[in-house]
Every structure is written in structure tokens, then in C-alpha cells.
Amino acid sequence: MSKAMEPAHHGMMTGVTMAMHAACDGVEQGTQSLGRPHEGSAERSFGRLFDRQAAQPDAADLRALAQRMAEGPDDPKDGPADAGTAFFGQFIDHDLTLDATTRLGVASGNVAEIENFRTPRLDLDSVYGAGPEVDPWLYGQEDEPLALAFGRGWSAGTKGNPLDLQRNCNDRALIGDPRNDENLFISQLHGRQFVARHNELLAQQAGDDAHRFEAARAALRREYQTRVIEEFLPAVVAEDVLRPLVDGARAGAMPGPIDWDSAPDMPIEFAAAAFRFGHSMIRQSYALNDAFPEEEIFSPVNAGFAPVSRAHNLEMGRFFGAGAQRSRPINTKIVADLIALPPTVVPDTPNLAERNMIRGQHTFCLPTGEALAEACGWTPLDAHPDIADLGLTGQTPLWFYILWEAECVGGKLGQLGGTLVAGTILNLMLRDPESILNAQAEMAVA
Structure with a gap:
């Protein structure tokens, strides 16, 4: 562990903290310590920006902190972003990263040996799979073999929903990443804004089938990446943090303090902490359309992994655009239903905040927020009142620190969180030829 990353100690380590010290202790270093240039090819694994941290807050302290994160009646309900932004962020996450092997709270070991089952590029492999030759079950719509299957299935016809995902006889969605059917909101976003949009773009192309397909896919990827840079990132990252990163990316050289040239494609600090900020944005209830003006996030309407009724199709203007309802601000509160997830969602550890902090600090041994801020040359925030009250000053779990930082700057990601989120995403785009x-760079040169 580099000197800058040595954890602050506040009293004796006990219980799980001692166990995690033994489990996490090792030689695994981050790219910021090693300083090695990135190898160039897309990495189908995770990596560390910063050295792993051995000493971690006790599990009981993480549980106590998580319980204090329940949204109260006086906490702000509306933030700066559209309601759909949180679910678009979930879609981006599912397009970039999938860890299907680690277990909650069990130390992961070397993260470079953990396979990422998604390509670390904003290439929509969650929509297209490996293409029509490898994943033909995703394709074929009426007389268009290279259209993505949409709005059909065993319940097609008068009982079917032309705006639902294609499903098999067991109601499973036929899509590139099954997680994009886990709730009504991402299911509709995946189908209506990506599957259906591919089919629209395909219909506009001329030439042979192979050319038409590649042209439509390239056009949809351009639209998606443009939306990420021009809509999503400005909605969730403070402008003074985002602007230098975007300007640097457009110029082909990402600014510091992180050495992005040596960074792994998929930093575990991003995947296991920073990009989980969206959980704070989820509302307790949403207006779906005129007929359903207030539905709880785990109501039967939003069962997930199930057909969507025509009556429950989202009115997209309620989720994106000038008339949209709002996401919650990014802060240190999450709604009641995420503090107590139903057993149909998780069998144990039902508090999502607790799960996030256990995953970050105990599964992946991430540095604390204070340690990362100092490693970047920034003055750490004063401790959140709950952190101080629990005796965790200097040991703030990275995920919580990022939410606290956002709370301090008005509900968008601040210096550390915004740098990790926007920097990782923009760096991945720079590495994708x-x-x-x-x-844009090629056009500028031409």
C-alpha cells in the first residue's frame, strides 16, 4: 500500500474489521501506484485505480450507517435530473459491466482475475448481443430478419403489448442483457428507446442487408454516446467538474489528477461504488401515465421479469424532457423500499445501502472516501454528522462519501464522484476507435 493510501486509524479494529484486514491484505496495487501504460485492447476484467485498503469499517457500523440513510418526510424529493435519468444510468451500467462471480461480503481477491461479462465500451452489446449470427434469437421481426425482435411472443395479438419486449413462452425477455427486464422502467427504456429505435434506423437504410444492419447499429451507437455526453453526464455531474473532463476528452487527453492513460478499462472504484450513485435518485413512487399517477417502486405493476400490460406502458414525457417528474437529488438518503428490499428481490441483507457499502468496503476492499480524496490531492470533506456520530471520521465508505459530496454541492456528483464517473466513461470512449x-477527432483532422 502506498503511503498516501494508508488508512486512518481511529481506535482498535474489532470483529469483521480484523477479519477483513487479513482477507484484504496483500500486494494488489492500483494503476496510480504502478504507473504502467494501458495495454490498448479492451479488457474483459476489472482493475484498480488505487491500492486496495486493508483496514475497513466494521460490518455493524456499516449496518448502523445504512439504517440512518432512510429518507425522512422533510428530505428533498426533487433533484435536478429527469426521473428517467436514474434508469438510463442503470442501462449504461448494464452496458458496461457485469460481475457474475463475486459474493456479497466475501473478499474478492485480485480483481484483475474477475471477468467482466460485458464489453467495457459503450457499444450496446446489452442490446445487440454478439450479433445476428451468434445470437439469432434476438433478431427477426415480421419480414425483416435483421430487425431486433420486439413486441411479439406467445401473448401477441389482442392480449399482447406492441411496446413490450419480445418474450418466450416462459415470459422471459429476449434481450442482450436479462437485467434490463428487472423493472418496468428499464424494460420500457430498453425496448422503446433502443430496440424499437434500431428497427426505425434499419428501415431508413439502403443497400444489402449486412450494410443496412451495420449502418443502423452504428447510427444507434452514435445517438447513444451523444446522449451520454450531452444529456446524462450534465444531469448528474456538477458542471465545474464535468467541463474540464469533457473538454480534455474531446481534445484527446484526459486531465488529472488521475492518470487516465494507465487506468484499467473498468475500475472497481467505478463499478462497485461511484456508479451506484443512482440508487439515491430513485423515487418511492412514480406517475406511469394518466391512468397510473402514483405507483410504488415495488408495486405489482413493477414486478419485473414479466410481461408489461398495455395499460402500464410509460408515458415517456413523464420521464424525459421539460415536463418530466424529477429524480431525487443525489444525497445520503434513499427511499423506504430500498432500505427494506422485498424477499423476492434479495433473500438476505435487504438494506440496499448496507449491501452497497459491504460490497465496496468488504468484498472489494476499496479505499475510503477520505483516502481517495487525499490521493488525488484534494482536501477531504468534513465528516457527515452520522459518520462522526458513529466514530467513523476518516473511514467513510467510498459510496457514502460520494453521496455526501453530492449533497454538499446541490444534488449532483462533486469533485471525487464526478471525476470517477465522468472520467471513466469518457476514457472508455477515448479508447474505443x-x-x-x-x-470527431478524425473529422477535425480532415
Whole structure:
């Protein structure tokens, strides 16, 4: 562990903290310590930006902190972002990362040996799979073999929903990433804004089938990446943090203090902490459409992994655009239903905040928020009142620190959280020769 990353100690380590010290202790270092240049090819694994931290807050302290995160009646309900932004962020996450092997609270070992089952590029593999030759079950719509299957299935016809995902006889959605059917909101976003949009773009193309398919896929990827840079990131990252990162990415050189040239494609600090900020944005209830003006997030309407009734199709203007309802602000509160997840969602540890902090600090041994701020040369925030009250000053779990930082700057990601989120996403685009950033650079040279 580098000197800058040594944890602050506040009293004796006990219980799980001692166990985690033994489990996490080792030689695994982050790229910021090693300083090695990135190898260039897309990495299908995770990596560390910063050295792993051995000493961690006790599990009982994480549980106590998580319980204090329940949204209260006087906490702000409306933040700066549209309600759909949180679910678009979930879609981005599912397009970039999938860890299907680690277990909650069990030390992961070397994260570079953990396979990422998604490509670390904003290439929509969660929509297209590996393409029509490898994943033909995703394709074929009426007389268009290279359209993505949509709005059909065993319940098609008068009982079917033309705006639902294609499903098999067991109601499973036929999509590139099954997680995009886990709730009504991401299911509709995946189907209506990506599957259906591919089919629209395909219909506009001329030439042979192979050319038409590639042209439609390239066009949808451009639209998606443009939306990420111009809509999503400005909605969730403070402008003074985001602007230098975007300007640097467009110029082909990401600014510090993180050495992005040596960074792994998928930093575990991003995947296991920073990009989980969206959980704070989820509302307790949403207006779906005129007929359903207030539905709880775990109501029967939002069962997930099930057909969507025509009556429950989202009115998209309620989720994106000038008339949309709002996401919650990014802060240190989450709604009641995420503090007590139903057993149909998780069998144990039902508090989502607790799960996030256990995953970050105990599964992946992430540095605390204070340690990362200092490693970047920034003055750490004063401790959140609950952190101080629990005796955890200097040991703030990274995920909680990022939410506290956002709370301090008005509900968007601040210096550390915004740098980790926007920096990782923009750096991935720079490394993708087919991304819009590289296309823009080629146009500028021409």
C-alpha cells in the first residue's frame, strides 16, 4: 500500500474489521501506484485505480450507517435530473459491466482475475448481443430478419403489448442483457428507446442487408454516446467538474489528477461504488401515465421479469424532457423500499445501502472516501454528522462519501464522484476507435 493510501486509524479494529484486514491484505496495487501504460485492447476484467485498503469499517457500523440513510418526510424529493435519468444510468451500467462471480461480503481477491461479462465500451452489446449470427434469437421481426425482435411472443395479438419486449413462452425477455427486464422502467427504456429505435434506423437504410444492419447499429451507437455526453453526464455531474473532463476528452487527453492513460478499462472504484450513485435518485413512487399517477417502486405493476400490460406502458414525457417528474437529488438518503428490499428481490441483507457499502468496503476492499480524496490531492470533506456520530471520521465508505459530496454541492456528483464517473466513461470512449470522440477527432483532422 502506498503511503498516501494508508488508512486512518481511529481506535482498535474489532470483529469483521480484523477479519477483513487479513482477507484484504496483500500486494494488489492500483494503476496510480504502478504507473504502467494501458495495454490498448479492451479488457474483459476489472482493475484498480488505487491500492486496495486493508483496514475497513466494521460490518455493524456499516449496518448502523445504512439504517440512518432512510429518507425522512422533510428530505428533498426533487433533484435536478429527469426521473428517467436514474434508469438510463442503470442501462449504461448494464452496458458496461457485469460481475457474475463475486459474493456479497466475501473478499474478492485480485480483481484483475474477475471477468467482466460485458464489453467495457459503450457499444450496446446489452442490446445487440454478439450479433445476428451468434445470437439469432434476438433478431427477426415480421419480414425483416435483421430487425431486433420486439413486441411479439406467445401473448401477441389482442392480449399482447406492441411496446413490450419480445418474450418466450416462459415470459422471459429476449434481450442482450436479462437485467434490463428487472423493472418496468428499464424494460420500457430498453425496448422503446433502443430496440424499437434500431428497427426505425434499419428501415431508413439502403443497400444489402449486412450494410443496412451495420449502418443502423452504428447510427444507434452514435445517438447513444451523444446522449451520454450531452444529456446524462450534465444531469448528474456538477458542471465545474464535468467541463474540464469533457473538454480534455474531446481534445484527446484526459486531465488529472488521475492518470487516465494507465487506468484499467473498468475500475472497481467505478463499478462497485461511484456508479451506484443512482440508487439515491430513485423515487418511492412514480406517475406511469394518466391512468397510473402514483405507483410504488415495488408495486405489482413493477414486478419485473414479466410481461408489461398495455395499460402500464410509460408515458415517456413523464420521464424525459421539460415536463418530466424529477429524480431525487443525489444525497445520503434513499427511499423506504430500498432500505427494506422485498424477499423476492434479495433473500438476505435487504438494506440496499448496507449491501452497497459491504460490497465496496468488504468484498472489494476499496479505499475510503477520505483516502481517495487525499490521493488525488484534494482536501477531504468534513465528516457527515452520522459518520462522526458513529466514530467513523476518516473511514467513510467510498459510496457514502460520494453521496455526501453530492449533497454538499446541490444534488449532483462533486469533485471525487464526478471525476470517477465522468472520467471513466469518457476514457472508455477515448479508447474505443469507433466512438464519437474518435470520429470527431478524425473529422477535425480532415
